[in-house]
Amino acid sequence: MKEDESLKEYLIIDNMGRVKIPPLFLKHVNIQPSATIQFFTYKNYFIMKQIEASPVFLEKKMKLNNLIRTIDHLGYIVIPKILREIHDMNL
Numbered sequence: 001m002k003e004d005e006s007l008k009e010y011l012i013i014d015n016m017g018r019v020k021i022p023p024l025f026l027k028h029v030n031i032q033p034s035a036t037i038q039f040f041t042y043k044n045y046f047i048m049k050q051i052e053a054s055p056v057f058l059e060k061k062m063k064l065n066n067l068i069r070t071i072d073h074l075g076y077i078v079i080p081k082i083l084r085e086i087h088d089m090n091l
Contacts, residue, residue, distance in 0.1 A: 017084055018076045026075065039067040039080055046083045 013019055026033065031050050040047045051068070071077045079089065 013079065013084070013089055017078045017081060019079055021071065021075045021077060023075055026071075031071070033071050033073050033075060035071050037069050037071060037077060039069070039083055041083060041086060044087070046079075046087060048077075 021031075031037075035050050036052070037048045038051045040049065066082070067080050069077050069080065083089075
């Protein structure tokens with residue numbers, strides 16, 4: 001087994017900035033896959049908040065701050081690049 005393959009299973013953030021959110025966590029916090037999430041930064045942390053919004057509202061909001069993402073059907077979400085840079089998040 002190559003070294004890269006063995007490290008792959010331990011990656012928290014992949015090379016596209018995606019993070020896998022465990023299904024049990026989503027269930028306990030009552031977040032459905034395909035939910036819309038808005039990111040905020042607070043001190044040394046970033047916060048994820050589920051939002052309910054129409055597609056038109058989301059389109060306008062995404063253009064303004066680009067900190068809104070959707071959880072895909074596999075439970076992955078992309079952490080916005082600006083937050084990864086601010087918090088110095090690497091692979």
